[in-house]
Amino acid sequence: MSLKTPFYYYDLELLNQTLESMTAAIQNPNFKVHYAVKANAEDRILQTIKEHGLGADCVSGNEIKKALALGFEPKEIVLAGIGKSDEELDLAISHNIHSINCESIEELEVIDAIAKKHDTIANIAFRINPNVDAHTHHKITTGLNENKFGIPISEIDTAVDEILKHKNLALKGIHFHIGSQILSLNPFANLCQQANRVTEGLKARGVILEHINVGGGLGINYSDPESQLVPNFEEYFRVFEKFLNVEDGQTVHFELGRSIVGQAGSLISKVLYVKKGAASNFAIIDAGMTDLMRPALYNAFHKIDNLSSSGEQESYHVVGPICESSDTFGKSELPKTSRGDFLVIRSAGAYGQVLSSNYNLRDRAEAVYSDVMSLEEYIAPNRPLVSLAAQ
Ligand code: LLP
Numbered sequence: 001m002s003l004k005t006p007f008y009y010y011d012l013e014l015l016n017q018t019l020e021s022m023t024a025a026i027q028n029p030n031f032k033v034h035y036a037v038k039a040n041a042e043d044r045i046l047q048t049i050k051e052h053g054l055g056a057d058c059v060s061g062n063e064i065k066k067a068l069a070l071g072f073e074p075k076e077i078v079l080a081g082i083g084k085s086d087e088e089l090d091l092a093i094s095h096n097i098h099s100i101n102c103e104s105i106e107e108l109e110v111i112d113a114i115a116k117k118h119d120t121i122a123n124i125a126f127r128i129n130p131n132v133d134a135h136t137h138h139k140i141t142t143g144l145n146e147n148k149f150g151i152p153i154s155e156i157d158t159a160v161d162e163i164l165k166h167k168n169l170a171l172k173g174i175h176f177h178i179g180s181q182i183l184s185l186n187p188f189a190n191l192c193q194q195a196n197r198v199t200e201g202l203k204a205r206g207v208i209l210e211h212i213n214v215g216g217g218l219g220i221n222y223s224d225p226e227s228q229l230v231p232n233f234e235e236y237f238r239v240f241e242k243f244l245n246v247e248d249g250q251t252v253h254f255e256l257g258r259s260i261v262g263q264a265g266s267l268i269s270k271v272l273y274v275k276k277g278a279a280s281n282f283a284i285i286d287a288g289m290t291d292l293m294r295p296a297l298y299n300a301f302h303k304i305d306n307l308s309s310s311g312e313q314e315s316y317h318v319v320g321p322i323c324e325s326s327d328t329f330g331k332s333e334l335p336k337t338s339r340g341d342f343l344v345i346r347s348a349g350a351y352g353q354v355l356s357s358n359y360n361l362r363d364r365a366e367a368v369y370s371d372v373m374s375l376e377e378y379i380a381p382n383r384p385l386v387s388l389a390a391q
Pocket residue numbers: 036039057080140177179180181215216217218255256257258259294298350351
């Protein structure tokens with residue numbers, strides 16, 4: 001098999017194992033997970049996720065189209081997004097999806113007009129900004145007053161007044177999402193408290209909700225992925241069991257993305273040059289920020305291993321080929337590395353391939369799957385592999 005690096009390698013066994021562990025951790029039959037399609041929208045990934053009975057959390061019309069094409073039922077699809085276009089709303093309404101998560105009072109007017117055109121009633125959830133600190137990177141924090149997302153808690157009463165004026169809207173739920181890569185469970189407990197305040201306030205006004213959507217955000221272990229390939233879903237769901245007040249007949253929705261797909265994907269790249277710089281040794285690889293943006297965008301750390309060498313450990317600055325200094329994967333201790341070695345950049349299954357671009361007119365990295373060939377089989381004909389265990 002001809003091998004074109006860089007490529008994304010997906011471990012379907014690990015993905016299935018993660019999904020099994022996640023579904024087994026759900027003790028409550030009223031808990032339902034919609035996978036956040038934005039984390040990874042590859043067909044085979046979505047198909048695998050669908051097979052485990054998850055719904056789809058979409059943030060664009062094209063994500064809805066993809067979910068529908070892969071067989072997700074409209075009633076299993078939700079749409080979020082602070083700037084939904086009329087076309088996207090039209091698509092969502094014409095398919096009568098489970099919920100349109102509305103992010104502003106201004107948006108209600110537009111959704112109502114489109115629903116009226118279709119002579120139907122659109123299912124609405126208010127996305128509420130709970131002003132809860134997720135204690136994660138500021139660029140992936142979404143639930144603070146300073147963030148652009150959601151309706152402020154102080155505006156909920158006005159939003160209810162407004163929705164009651166519109167005949168083509170039905171308020172079915174509330175929605176929150178406080179951020180991503182959240183490693184402590186405290187922010188989720190704080191979210192539950194805020195959600196309880198909101199539902200009590202709404203109940204006092206006679207508004208009974210069908211669902212409470214608490215978003216996603218559960219983080220993964222980037223620094224030592226092997227030590228926790230499957231996140232602790234039990235602990236995560238237990239927080240909501242314990243702290244979220246749920247009425248009879250109400251369902252609780254989750255929108256997990258990263259925790260489901262993050263560890264199942266790696267970016268495989270070949271070393272082009274090893275160059276002695278004035279300050280460090282550079283390992284220049286054929287993957288760049290166009291393939292995996294996270295380090296350039298968020299200073300994110302991804303563990304790197306050399307699949308082809310078992311030499312002495314040395315220090316390298318691993319960089320891509322793009323003409324930007326932000327095109328770096330960071331400093332890494334690797335066994336002696338040479339031209340032609342294969343490096344694996346771990347934990348790249350979420351927000352990796354989806355964020356890729358063809359800047360510099362580069363080709364986009366393709367996806368290869370573990371059930372077609374193991375990583376060893378992909379790489380071995382090109383260069384002998386050493387066992388990672390031997391390093
Ligand atoms: N629901 C909503 C409304 C969201 O905005 C997101 C992610 C999720 C669910 C899924 O969150 P997760 O479970 O994956 O944390 N590109 C960044 C992450 C951006 C997350 C955006 N929203 C990164 O590479 O870290």
